Amino acid sequence: MTSEAEQREIQEFADREYKYGFVTDIDVDVAPKGLNEDIVRFISAKKEEPEWLLEWRLKAYRQWRTMTEPTWAKVEYPPIDYDDIIYYAAPKSQKDGPQSLDDVDPELLATYEKLGIPQKEREVLAGVAVDAVFDSVSVATTFKDKLSEMGIIFGSFSDAVREHPDLVRKYLGSVVPVADNFFSALNSAVFTDGSFCFIPKGVRCPMELSTYFRINTANTGQFERTLIVAEEGAHVSYLEGCTAPMRDENQLHAAVVELIALDDASIKYSTVQNWYPGDKEGRGGIYNFVTKRGACRGARSKISWTQVETGSAITWKYPSCLLIGDDSVGEFYSVAVTNNRQQADTGTKMIHIGKRTKSTIVSKGISAGRSQQTYRGSVTIRKNAEGARNHSQCDSLLLGDRCGAHTVPYIEVRNPTAQMEHEATTSKIGEDQLFYCNQRGLSTEDAVSMIVNGFCKQVFRELPMEFAVEAQKLLSVSLEGSVG
Amino acid sequence: MTASAPATDVWADLFEAARPRLPGAGRVAGLRRKALAGFRATGFPTQRQEEWRHTSVAPVTGTAFEPAAPPSREALDRAAALLETLPPTGADPAAGGSIRVVFVNGRFAPTLSSRETVPDGVEIASLDEVLARPDEDLEARIGSLVDGTGHAFAALNTALFEDGLFLRVPSGTRLASPVHLVFLAVGGAAATAVHPRLLYLLEDDAQASVVESWRGEAEAPWLSNTVVEAWIGRNARLDLLEIQEQTLEALHFRALKVHQAEDSRFASACLSIGAHLTRNDVHIRLEGPGAECRLDGLTLAQGDQHADHQTKIDHAKPQGTSHQLYKGILDDRATTAFSGRVLVEPHAQKTDAQQTNHNLLLSPDAVADSKPQLEIFADDVKCAHGATVGQLDQDALFYLRSRGIGPRAARRLLLRAFASEIAERVQDPELREIARATLERHLPGGEG
Numbered sequence: 001m002t003s004e005a006e007q008r009e010i011q012e013f014a015d016r017e018y019k020y021g022f023v024t025d026i027d028v029d030v031a032p033k034g035l036n037e038d039i040v041r042f043i044s045a046k047k048e049e050p051e052w053l054l055e056w057r058l059k060a061y062r063q064w065r066t067m068t069e070p071t072w073a074k075v076e077y078p079p080i081d082y083d084d085i086i087y088y089a090a091p092k093s094q095k096d097g098p099q100s101l102d103d104v105d106p107e108l109l110a111t112y113e114k115l116g117i118p119q120k121e122r123e124v125l126a127g128v129a130v131d132a133v134f135d136s137v138s139v140a141t142t143f144k145d146k147l148s149e150m151g152i153i154f155g156s157f158s159d160a161v162r163e164h165p166d167l168v169r170k171y172l173g174s175v176v177p178v179a180d181n182f183f184s185a186l187n188s189a190v191f192t193d194g195s196f197c198f199i200p201k202g203v204r205c206p207m208e209l210s211t212y213f214r215i216n217t218a219n220t221g222q223f224e225r226t227l228i229v230a231e232e233g234a235h236v237s238y239l240e241g242c243t244a245p246m247r248d249e250n251q252l253h254a255a256v257v258e259l260i261a262l263d264d265a266s267i268k269y270s271t272v273q274n275w276y277p278g279d280k281e282g283r284g285g286i287y288n289f290v291t292k293r294g295a296c297r298g299a300r301s302k303i304s305w306t307q308v309e310t311g312s313a314i315t316w317k318y319p320s321c322l323l324i325g326d327d328s329v330g331e332f333y334s335v336a337v338t339n340n341r342q343q344a345d346t347g348t349k350m351i352h353i354g355k356r357t358k359s360t361i362v363s364k365g366i367s368a369g370r371s372q373q374t375y376r377g378s379v380t381i382r383k384n385a386e387g388a389r390n391h392s393q394c395d396s397l398l399l400g401d402r403c404g405a406h407t408v409p410y411i412e413v414r415n416p417t418a419q420m421e422h423e424a425t426t427s428k429i430g431e432d433q434l435f436y437c438n439q440r441g442l443s444t445e446d447a448v449s450m451i452v453n454g455f456c457k458q459v460f461r462e463l464p465m466e467f468a469v470e471a472q473k474l475l476s477v478s479l480e481g482s483v484g
Numbered sequence: 485m486t487a488s489a490p491a492t493d494v495w496a497d498l499f500e501a502a503r504p505r506l507p508g509a510g511r512v513a514g515l516r517r518k519a520l521a522g523f524r525a526t527g528f529p530t531q532r533q534e535e536w537r538h539t540s541v542a543p544v545t546g547t548a549f550e551p552a553a554p555p556s557r558e559a560l561d562r563a564a565a566l567l568e569t570l571p572p573t574g575a576d577p578a579a580g581g582s583i584r585v586v587f588v589n590g591r592f593a594p595t596l597s598s599r600e601t602v603p604d605g606v607e608i609a610s611l612d613e614v615l616a617r618p619d620e621d622l623e624a625r626i627g628s629l630v631d632g633t634g635h636a637f638a639a640l641n642t643a644l645f646e647d648g649l650f651l652r653v654p655s656g657t658r659l660a661s662p663v664h665l666v667f668l669a670v671g672g673a674a675a676t677a678v679h680p681r682l683l684y685l686l687e688d689d690a691q692a693s694v695v696e697s698w699r700g701e702a703e704a705p706w707l708s709n710t711v712v713e714a715w716i717g718r719n720a721r722l723d724l725l726e727i728q729e730q731t732l733e734a735l736h737f738r739a740l741k742v743h744q745a746e747d748s749r750f751a752s753a754c755l756s757i758g759a760h761l762t763r764n765d766v767h768i769r770l771e772g773p774g775a776e777c778r779l780d781g782l783t784l785a786q787g788d789q790h791a792d793h794q795t796k797i798d799h800a801k802p803q804g805t806s807h808q809l810y811k812g813i814l815d816d817r818a819t820t821a822f823s824g825r826v827l828v829e830p831h832a833q834k835t836d837a838q839q840t841n842h843n844l845l846l847s848p849d850a851v852a853d854s855k856p857q858l859e860i861f862a863d864d865v866k867c868a869h870g871a872t873v874g875q876l877d878q879d880a881l882f883y884l885r886s887r888g889i890g891p892r893a894a895r896r897l898l899l900r901a902f903a904s905e906i907a908e909r910v911q912d913p914e915l916r917e918i919a920r921a922t923l924e925r926h927l928p929g930g931e932g
Contacts, residue, residue, distance in 0.1 A: 072534075381873075383848075396858075396860070398860070398862075398863035398865075399863070400863055401830065401831070401833070401862055401863045401864070402830070403861075403863070404859070404860060404861045405858070405860045406857070406858060406859045406860065407856075407857060407858040407869070408855070408857045409854075409855065409856065409857075409871070410853075410854075410855050411852075411853060411854040411855065411871055411873065412851075412853045412854075413843070413845065413851065413852045413853070413854075413873040414851055415845075415848065416845030416846065416847060416848055416850055416874075416875045417848075417875060418845075418873065418874065419872075419873075419874040420871070420872060420873040420874060421870070421871070421872045422854075422856070422869075422870060422871040422872070423868070423869075423870045424856070424858060424868060424869050424870070425866075425867065425868045426858055426860050426865060426866075426867040426868070427865070427866060427867075428863045428864055428865075
């Protein structure tokens with residue numbers, strides 16, 4: 001491949017526009033711009049929340065006021081004016097509450113059509129219960145009855161607050177405390193909705209639980225709250241996926257996800273994130289500041305994070321595991337693709353507290369265009385984590401000479417019986433690799449696609465089937481036109 | 485920051501008192517003032533600062549240090565005796581041909597040094613000597629790599645250095661045998677601070693190897709705060725071996741900055757064995773294409789020792805190579821931190837950077853922290869890093885025991901194997917012998 005061809009290929013890659021951009025126009029019930037205690041009360045009142053939750057929100061809000069935005073991540077963006085954000089927007093039709101898909105606003109359904117996720121089809125073909133979040137309010141929850149027969153609670157966060165306040169109160173904020181960080185405190189104050197999932201003792205959830213987040217309404221910050229609790233011996237696999245409409249103004253997204261696994265429980269949390277990354281000059285695009293943390297509270301429990309991150313202008317996200325129970329297991333598998341002016345600072349934290357705890361980190365980063373990508377991870381082995389084991393592998397692939405790939409792992413070991421390994425490599429696709437493929441009759445484009453897919457295979461293998469297909473599609477879409 | 489404010493005042497007073505006797509006028513004096521002003525503005529680092537997370541400077545800020553006085557006749561006699569009794573560093577003047585420069589309490593000791601065999605054109609002089617006479621080239625160089633900005637200890641050194649070494653190897657000259665620098669601490673009862681400053685200037689095609697040996701008998705807190713600035717010219721080569729065997733009273737700070745020109749080669753091995761607290765800051769800038777650098781380090785720590793190694797390699801031009809291997813063996817409550825940063829600037833294509841940190845923890849209270857970082861802005865590069873922390877390999881121990889080797893001997897054998905890799909990687913044969921001999925003294929024997 002000549003350097004001219006390389007240049008062209010980089011150019012084409014960089015020129016690729018976002019493929020899922022469109023705006024759905026729906027009447028919304030909108031809070032005034034800005035944030036103060038009244039807004040927090042307004043949100044709480046809108047959601048008809050109990051007193052304790054309002055107090056909790058206000059506590060978070062007061063803490064947030066005293067905090068400053070973190071600056072340690074390797075990302076740059078203009079200062080966010082938190083008083084120029086609308087903190088609550090709900091589709092009007094929500095008031096009556098849709099009873100079935102037929103009751104759902106047809107325009108919403110059309111949006112899903114455009115996204116290529118016809119729900120009926122999904123229900124029938126995949127057996128997936130979908131709790132679709134359309135701009136902060138749940139629109140439809142399916143398979144609820146089927147799940148509730150088994151004692152599984154799966155629905156919107158607001159419903160959970162109404163129907164199972166004790167459970168919510170017990171676990172909310174127990175993994176990510178109110179004042180954990182700037183963005184989680186903001187979320188705690190103003191979160192509008194999200195998902196709640198509870199798997200009782202000994203139950204194996206028979207299907208993949210899935211939530212589609214969809215950001216709508218210009219200028220609305222999206223503050224989702226997800227709480228998943230797996231009791232003793234329970235198993236659940238949870239999917240989260242997103243695409244977003246195209247617009248010019250930046251959108252702030254500060255979600256909080258909390259996972260709790262008790263003895264012998266396992267939670268698998270998979271994400272495909274494809275929010276609007278901004279145009280090729282970096283205008284617009286989502287700011288994704290997410291706090292995701294799981295606590296392996298029980299012995300032999302397991303939490304596994306898998307993420308495919310292709311969207312957002314800025315990603316600031318570190319799904320973490322607190323390995324408290326003896327023999328508990330934490331996993332983090334990640335593929336991150338950045339293009340144009342995207343910036344991603346992502347990684348994980350594995351905190352080994354219990355004995356013989358194990359963690360695995362596999363991170364694959366692909367940078368193109370003028371994007372900057374950082375893997376930032378931390379593995380801590382505490383004093384009592386006898387026989388703890390960690391293996392980390394972070395590989396970066398660079399497409400083009402104007403992007404950057406950075407690796408910042410922190411390793412802190414306080415126990416001599418621990419075994420800790422970290423490896424990282426950075427490279428580009430070798431000309432000899434391409435030449436070999438060309439020689440065997442493969443086009444350069446197919447060869448690149450094949451090599452990149454192979455590069456990510458270790459992570460894709462961890463995704464549930466539905467997502468694996470989508471992730472591979474996303475990746476090949478990203479690579480389309482990137483080779484001359 | 486406010487907590488260390490009184491400590492900064494103490495050092496400012498020390499500076500004012502020392503000022504009349506500090507060598508260097510004009511530019512150097514200005515450099516000193518600027519460094520001190522910078523230090524007063526920022527103060528000592530706290531553990532809230534990312535680069536100082538793992539190292540508390542409380543032993544420095546909490547002690548009232550006096551500047552080292554010029555060594556008395558007794559001190560020099562004591563130093564001469566120490567040179568006899570301490571295990572040899574390999575710098576035996578009787579062997580002939582070797583160049584030895586001895587510093588006692590930070591000051592050049594001409595009576596203990598032997599410079600007879602220095603080839604023509606090569607300059608090996610104490611900084612005090614050379615700053616006494618006008619030397620524009622030197623004055624322009626000193627502080628041009630390290631002026632103390634952003635580093636409290638380098639700033640203190642810049643403000644307060646009283647002596648040190650200037651090594652200049654002219655274009656095309658190769659030193660046949662290593663230059664041995666011996667820094668002896670001959671302590672009294674008072675807490676003492678020395679700030680040696682070392683300048684290594686290798687012009688194009690020059691070649692030299694240097695052993696820095698830090699040792700002594702200090703029984704009161706001993707702050708050894710060194711700055712090394714090195715320029716390695718086109719196709720020149722510098723091999724450096726640092727052996728740090730100070731007493732446990734010592735606080736050893738050393739900041740090294742190297743600028744490497746096209747096709748130059750720099751290799752450094754650091755054996756960090758003594759001192760209560762060790763902090764090494766290494767910053768290499770590969771300024772010419774095809775430059776190669778190699779940094780190796782071994783930390784042997786026990787008791788309450790703490791060693792912190794910070795390296796930064798800046799690949800500014802294409803085809804550069806950097807290989808780093810840092811190892812640590814930690815016993816008792818010893819702690820270590822390694823933070824390595826490899827920066828590949830845009831257009832520094834064909835860079836090959838490797839960074840490895842392995843730590844062995846021998847006790848439940850030993851601590852190892854590691855932060856290997858890659859920052860890469862060019863695409864056609866080969867960069868990798870790796871880190872491991874663990875205890876001795878149980879399978880290897882079992883294997884040795886199944887071959888009839890006792891548990892203690894097996895353990896020693898494995899420890900030696902782990903440590904000696906650093907000595908074996910030294911390429912200069914004379915330096916390698918010295919490194920081997922040093923490890924031999926500090927590692928438990930293989931028998932028994």
